[in-house]
Amino acid sequence: MSPDARIAVDAMGGDEGLAVMLAGVARARRKFDGLRFFLVGDEARIRDGLATHPNLTAASEIVHAPDVVTSDEKPSQAIRRAKTTSMGVAIDLVKQGRAAAAVSSGNTGALMAMAKLSLRTMPGIDRPALAALLPSLGETDLVMLDLGANTECDARNLVQFAVMGAAYARTALDLESPRVALLNIGTEDMKGTDIIRDAAARLRDATHLPMTFSGYIEGDRISRGHVDVVVCDGFSGNIALKTAEGTARFVADLLKRAFRSSIRSKVGFLISKPATELLRGHLDPNNHNGAVFLGLNGLVVKSHGSASEVGVSHALSVAAKMVRDDLTRRIAQDLGNFEKQAA
Known part of the structure; x- marks a missing residue:
């Protein structure tokens, strides 16, 4: 994996709260040497939480987002607040090319709607x-x-x-x-x-x-x-x-x-x-x-809302593997080969 590659983490999403999200990120950091992160959410709360995970400080950059998508929020409502929510900002970091992937434990419908609207589908998909x-x-x-x-x-x-x-x-x-x-x-x-x-x-x-x-x-x-x-x-x-x-x-x-x-x-x-x-x-x-x-022009991983520290770490591992193997390029290449054969 490129030393510049970062994963954007919606630190405020999920049922178990910020503490579990940061613990999962810290575990993933120990598993994947060199893995770096954007921690997206309430800057003051994230900074306080990092005090118990010193291994993350040098490997993370906090990106402030004042709002959070709630578990019962309709996708249409969440989309309108995308620019200020931790979920929307994490996806936007992928769109900008600053992050190689985004991971969220938040509202599945909202995540899908935001990701599809922001990143769009790949050519041929x-x-x-x-x-x-x-x-x-x-x-x-x-x-x-x-x-x-x-x-x-x-x-x-x-x-x-x-x-x-x-x-x-x-x-x-x-x-x-x-x-x-x-x-x-x-x-x-x-x-x-x-x-x-x-x-x-x-x-x-x-x-x-x-x-x-x-x-x-x-x-x-x-x-x-x-x-x-x-x-x-x-x-x-x-x-x-x-x-x-x-x-x-x-x-x-x-x-x-x-x-x-x-x-x-x-x-x-x-x-x-x-x-x-x-x-x-x-x-x-x-x-x-x-x-x-x-099938999107960017990598987005949905972690289960009730995931534990181990579960969050596993979701981040999935993201890290996709970044490492350039999954988007693989899909585009395989799809192109299929269409050539079908023509």
Whole structure:
């Protein structure tokens, strides 16, 4: 990563407050030597918070923003206040070229609207998509997109999502040729809507891209480790994501109830504690935090609003990897190669 590269952090966004955001930045700083930041928000409060993180002082520049986008604020309202909010100023630093990426734990809808309006979509991309890393039984996590940015998509959109998702997987998961699949109601060729079948046909013909099209995948196979990138429209993706998160919480709560049900169960918990801790860590959303808006003329990462220090650090790590591997250039190059082949 260039020594001049900086990540703009919306220090005031998120449910857990400034202290957790700064702790996460400090953790990321220790992980990535040379990583530097713009800390955007209330200057006096940020300066006071830095007193407990001396390692950040020399690596950070405070950019004052007097206002904060609230969690329940409508995107249209937030856009009108973009120039004075910590979220809007962080994105604007990317637009100006002063920051290589922006990270926020704030309002998702507002962040998407601000980022799209300020940075615009890349040439050849019709719509940006929200992508995230999800746990998998494979050797790495998997990338899934779109997770809610676009409720309705045509075949061209899905193909673009596949190209962007594969480029992101090469960066985030260090894969040379990610396995890409379309989320569908079955794996047979005739299954699904005309849009999904059309997108599949186009992806099967894309033989010169650094990806392997694996056809269709059903919802119950997403995390089995058979593919690296799952592509869908934002409506289906958001439902699948929320269902998976709910199932993970259900399993965790069920285990807690079972282990507390009797003395024998409590003894069994002590014996199996290493395994349950491994499971808890694998399912902990903080260890997979950092959704990415792909397809914009700039890098923007959405951290979960309730992310812990570890989660914030992970989101910043995602941003650092994208900057290091110049993800925007990769997407543009892959998309250009696909369009040349399709012509």
